[in-house]
Amino acid sequence: MLLNLLIIQTVTFIGIFFLLRFLFSRHLNAALARLNTLHEENLIKEQQLTDELKRAKEEGDAQIKRAKDEAGLIIEEARNEGIKLRANLEEQAKTQVTKIIADGNNEAERFKEKYLKETEVHSLDLAMKLVEQLLSEKDKENxxxxxxxxxxxxxxxxxxxxxxxxxxxxKVISSQLLRKDQKENLQQVLKEKTGREMIFEEILRKDLIGGLIVEIGGLVIDGTLKNKLQRILPYFKKN
Known part of the structure; x- marks a missing residue:
């Protein structure tokens, strides 16, 4: 029985040894294959890089040669025509061109700004008219x-x-008079901010359509529909 146990352990050990050897050999072969593949890829990339560098050098040499040839022609031409006269004429021409471009850009910018302002005013008026036409009296009240x-x-x-x-x-300017509860709420808020009881002066302006303007001394709070549309329009123009 002891002999059988020894035989079993020996066989088991041998089996484990060959199994580990097989697994190690398999992983080693896979790693070597991967390294070989990477080496081949690196060789290919190295060759591509060498070719690109060679091509870039050839192109650079050609450009340098062309530049030298062109420089030689320019120098010869300047020598024949008079370098100083040529430089003066070029400087004058450059100054004149720069001035013409600057004037043109300024004029174009002024025209653009004027056009945008006129367009914004027209768009705002149109939007106000559309709202006025589309909303019923009940809608305007709400x-x-x-x-x-x-x-x-x-x-x-x-x-x-x-x-x-x-x-x-x-001074409260609006298209409709404030309700009693609204006036009381506004009075309470203003009293908290100013520390005093305010005397109201209400002014009706139907052209506002919606919203109101609150004026306290030099402080003006514009909560009208027109003001809201005026702030929204630039976002529409950007988009």
């Missing part, structure tokens, strides 16, 4: 209420430092 709520919210977010005014009067 839109106005949204604008009023929005501007009260925006004023509430402003810093108190922006309300360094001495006047206790506030």
């Amino acid at each position: 839109l106005q209420q949204e604008f009023i709520s929005e501007i009260i919210f925006e004023i509430a977010k402003l810093s108190k430092n922006q309300f360094s005014v001495v006047s206790d009067r506030v």
Whole structure:
């Protein structure tokens, strides 16, 4: 029985030895094959790089030769015509061309700026007319209420430092009169910012269509539809 155990262990050891040798030999052969492939690829790349360098050198030599030939012709021509006279004429011509280009660019820029401003004004007027035509009176009323709520919210977010005014009067310009609750909300917000009870002066302007303008002394808060469209239009032009 002990002999059988020894035989089994011996056979097992031999089997493991040959198995490990087979696996090691297999991985070694794969690694050698990979190294050989990489070596061949490197040789190919090296040859390609050598060819490119040779071609670049040939092209560079050809360009240098052409440049030398052209330089020789220019020097000869300058010598025949008078180097100093030629330099003066070239400088004058260059100055004149530069001035013409600069004047043309300035004029083109002024025309472009003028055209963009006129286009923006026209687009804004057109947008206002479209809104006025498309919205019913009920829509305008609902839109106005949204604008009023929005501007009260925006004023509430402003810093108190922006309300360094001495006047206790506030002018509200809008297409519709404020409701009592809206006036109270606006009064409360302004009181928090200025520390005083404000006296309201409401002015109706139907051409505003929607939104309102709040003026306190020199501070003007424009929350009109026209102002919003004016800020949106540049984004449409960019896109």
